[in-house]
Amino acid sequence: MxxxxxxxxxxxxxxxxxxxxxxxxxxxxxxxxxxxxxxxxxxxxxxxxxxxxxxxxxxxxxxxxxxxxxxxxxxxxxxxxxxxxxxxxxxxxxxxxxxFHRKPKVLLMVSKFGHCLNDLLHRVASNNVHIEIPAIVSNHEDMRGIVEWYGIPYYHLPVTKETKATQEAKLLDIVDEHDADLVGLARYMQVLSTDLCRELEGRCINIHHSFLPSFKGAKPYHQAHSRGVKLIGATAHYVTADLDEGPIIHQAIEHVDHTMTAEDMVEIGRDIESVVFSRAIQMHCEHRVFRNGSKTVVFRR
Missing domain, CATH: 3.30.70.260 (ACT domain)
Structure with missing residues (x-):
């Protein structure tokens, strides 16, 4: 037991x-x-x-x-x-x-694309998502202004091949310092090391800009456009050492057609990503998500 x-x-x-x-x-x-x-x-x-x-x-x-x-x-x-x-x-x-009344603490990580971050910050500030965001970590400075406008500490941890291990150790220190219950990768465009994935097992959620398991890795909307798909989507999943293969929490789709460019799909996809990411964070923090082997059981609201 x-x-x-x-x-x-x-x-x-x-x-x-x-x-x-x-x-x-x-x-x-x-x-x-x-x-x-x-x-x-x-x-x-x-x-x-x-x-x-x-x-x-x-x-x-x-x-x-x-x-x-x-x-x-x-x-x-x-x-x-x-x-x-x-x-x-x-x-x-x-x-x-x-x-039930305690707000889980969710530390967010972001790179240069701020749509998922901005959406969740607004939802939290509007009391639509019952969490606390104690800190934001980024490998770039681009999002500092909006984050500090919300009064949230911003940590800049630039990552190179040589500094990756050191910066991930600093990240874990920040997670511990802020007593974070969950780490959310809000379009954080760095692949986490195997050791870090294991350390954050079950408490790190990523948003992938594709309807997994299709179009893994980089530029999935461009992959989708080249295949002439009629649906695009986004997937929120738990992070594991296997890239983009962690247990799926939430997904959504949008119809597209032959008149759209890859850039059009990117723009549509950003809206889907924002909603899927916020809902996955909310469902996890409301204790609605259960690991079931390589899958999840999710009790919806």
Whole structure:
């Protein structure tokens, strides 16, 4: 059994108004899981607001997300862990408990194309995405002005073949300094090293300007144009050591036709990328995404 309890970074006790939790569960699929969890919550006086579940017959894995208001005896995460241990052991659960009101911290990385960054900054400032952006890291200076206008620290880490390892070590220091829960590659046009991909496993999301698995690598819209495609798209996925092959979180498409140039497709694609990236970040931070081997299970809103 694996247990992971997410605590607020300042380790402060939760207020009486912050007793709403998200419980996520992954375990072998079998009979009685839903009944066991809901019965436990009911017995503890908790009120279930929403429950989502999926059993995958291929992987024989079960996935569950429960939003609930804590009951009389579930006032802290420690209390929950102590009481939930028996049922977790019974079903060999990997589970996490999250404070619904806490804003996850998402550190963003960007190069010279600012559309995904600008879109997410605006959504956060408008309270449409429930996250905090503590810092932006870039290998160029181009986005400094807009980032600092939002009052967010901007770190310039230029990357060359000779400095790559040093700059990635500095990046990890920045991630730790800001207690970042997630790293978002908002059109960061550098390939991360295998070591860094492994270090950020499961907590780094990339936006690729193509409907993967088609047109991987550089200039995918130009590849698509040369093939005469009628649909283009964008894909947000978890970063792995295999370039553009991590588990897919979210995708979207747009129709194109023979009259459009490759540059037209690039312009259309930027809008798609912005939406897909923001939604993937939001879904991850709302604890709606579950790893399922090389795929994901995503409970949508």
């Amino acid at each position: 694996q247990v992971k309890i997410h605590k607020p970074k300042d380790k402060a006790e939760m207020s009486e108004l912050a007793k709403t939790f998200i419980l996520t569960i992954t375990c072998p699929d079998t009979f009685g899981i839903v009944a066991g969890v809901t019965s436990f919550l009911a017995e503890e006086g908790a009120f279930v607001n929403k429950l989502e579940q999926f059993g995958d017959p291929q992987s024989n894995r079960f996935f569950m997300r429960v939003k609930f208001d804590a009951g009389r005896a579930l006032r802290t995460k420690a209390e929950f862990a102590d009481k939930f241990a028996t049922i977790a052991e019974k079903f060999t659960m990997q589970w996490e408990l999250h404070d």
